[in-house]
Amino acid sequence: MINFLILPILIPFLTGILLIFFAKNVSLSRWIAGISSFITIIVSALLVQKVRVDGIQTLDVSNWQAPFGITLVSDMLSALLVLTTSIILFTCVIYSFKTISKEQERFYYYSAMNFLAVGVIGAFTTGDIFNLFVFFEVLLMSSYVLLVHGGSKIQLRESLKYILVNVISSALFVITVAYLYSVVGTLNMAHISVRLSEIGESGIVTVIAVLFLIVFGLKGAIFPLYFWMPGSYYAPPAPILALFGALLTKVGVYSIMRTYTLFFLNDKDFTHQLLGILAIITVIVGVIGAIAYSNIKKIVIYNIIVAVGVILFGVAVMTPESLTGSVSYLIHDMIIKAALFLLIGIIIAITGTSDLRKISGLIKRYPGLGWTFFIAALALAGIPPLSGFIGKLLIVQEGFKEEHYWGAGIVLMSSLLVLFSIMKIFINGFWGTPQAYKDEEAVPVRKLLVAPVILVIISVLYGAGSEFVLPYISQAAETLSNPSIYIEAVLKE
């Protein structure tokens, strides 16, 4: 079936529409949302396997041949990210059953979640730079809805900032695409790559590269464009926070990865060095934030920034192994960040606060929660054999090999500090004297634990089964380090 790669976009889309009709019937919409996101996982897993066996899948939408129409491209990187996205969607949906109030669920909550997934999966799948913008808009619209959903004071304040930042960055995105179009005269990403390599080194292309870095950097929260993130992500409830933290910034990171490996290869000395420097500063800033705060939400939010830096450093180094590391770390980070945010959501639900100083001794009464958190924390820091280790190892190793001693050293140091920042939560929050909290009886901890436990198990398997996973990851990285594979698959030359 030639349309197979569009199914992961189509299923959440149809679900989102159907859920508008059934929004008032909460239990029915829960069933629909849960089942459809599970089907999406299966379909995306099949897609990954198909890409593994048959190579890159492309679809010329509406039967316009590439490069004239819009082409959807599923290479291994995009297929893996789509699979990860659908897993996170599923876990966030089942987590929402017990955390979001019925009143809120009625207000098209699951529809917005599904539309968000459409945007994210679409952005991962598209092979057209303008279509990428369109899917960015789809996911942004849904994220506005989700951010303000619930309508508490802090959410209204933060969503105003969030919308402002994103409207500006979207405008900049269109301007940049227009620039690029005026230079190369095409929007198909593979075709752009061909044309740009014909042009060779040129000032305007470097300008476009930097503009793209600004646009995607704003979404992906790199230094110095991360300023909006700690505030905005702090506002929404846990499942939405998990969706945002795991998916939205990663779309920005993916776009940087794609454009910097496919388009801007002529002036690497400038563009990739800039990316590398910014990535390293991002790591430093993130680590400082993660250590400085004693608010558990903030700590994990700043850890997103660290991870973004680490992944992009791997992209900046630009060797096949470092790209493998980046891809591996990207997928690991999506899973583990979602798990951590969901776990933190449970802690906040139990204690009623996100201030670490007011929490202690949780492990005595909630051992399951404690140990899940412990494993997630170790995985985040990249302790072998958990996930995150392989990715970071490859990135650091290649960094040293390519003589980026400073960068690789800082990434290495950052792991230690990340471990410290997250262990701070464990030591202060879980150890110590148990306290009694108001309303803790009402929290269905066991049921809530299902979603993060699924994610942590996946993360452990992902790390322990590296032997099995690595061929997929290196296939993804191969396309990145050798753009001609991608170009040939799309343009069928």
Added chain:
Amino acid sequence: MKTNDIILQTTTKVVVFIIILFSIFIFFKGHYTPGGGFVGGLLTSGAIVLLLLAFDMKTVAEILPINYIYMTATGLLFAVGTAAGALFFNVPFLTHAFGDVYLPILGKTSLHTATIFDLGVFLVVVGVTMTIIQTIGGDE
């Protein structure tokens, strides 16, 4: 002070139908020439907004008892349905079909599945515009 809007109301009663007819004309015109679902939808919502201006929200809700959110969803279903119909024929997503059909009265007519897609766009535009306007207008 009590406002006197009898002129507005009387004109509106006539003009609304002209606008809606024109919007349908534009909708079908868009098949080969400028026009189509988006502009048509905006025109129709323009007509409804005129009604809202001349009368009040309650009266309009009585005349047109439509849930605009469902209308948007229906429009989306039309659009996605037409696009996804391609899946059953194993042609790329969004591929349309067309052909000349002989219809009674109208004679030989060229039919295109893009029209159904456009109808979806039309419904979405009306639904979204009216939802936005009613939400803002509903705030006292």
